[in-house]
Amino acid sequence: MNEEKPRLKNIYKKTLAMDLIKLGNDLHHTMRNKNNPKYQVYVFHDNEKLIQDLLFITRRNPINNRYENNKK
Template identity: 70%
Template sequence: MGLKNIYKKSLAIELIKRGHDLHHTMRNRENPKYQVFVFPHTDELIKDLLELTKREVRQ
């Protein structure tokens, strides 16, 4: 099982609300004041990511 990094906090929160498990967080190497949210890579995670990011683009 792989892991998927999410760099946007609001997106990570939406994924958690949809029932996805947060594996861990870590500091962003490029900008240490930000966190990276790491989720187990699943087909459902990718499906929800696509849905959420498409919705963001339309707004």
């Protein structure tokens, strides 16, 4: 009877949300951003695949790569 609620993760960047969907992650729902109602928040199931895909997208992002190269 004590059913656990699914863990969810909010994504605030539309392009990131679209990339996650393309990689096969399930979109749970969308909602308006409470701080700025003209934007949507994309809500995904928080699971190992989502975390791995977020890491993959972050590592392949050229802006992040440029930042990492300048740090050295």
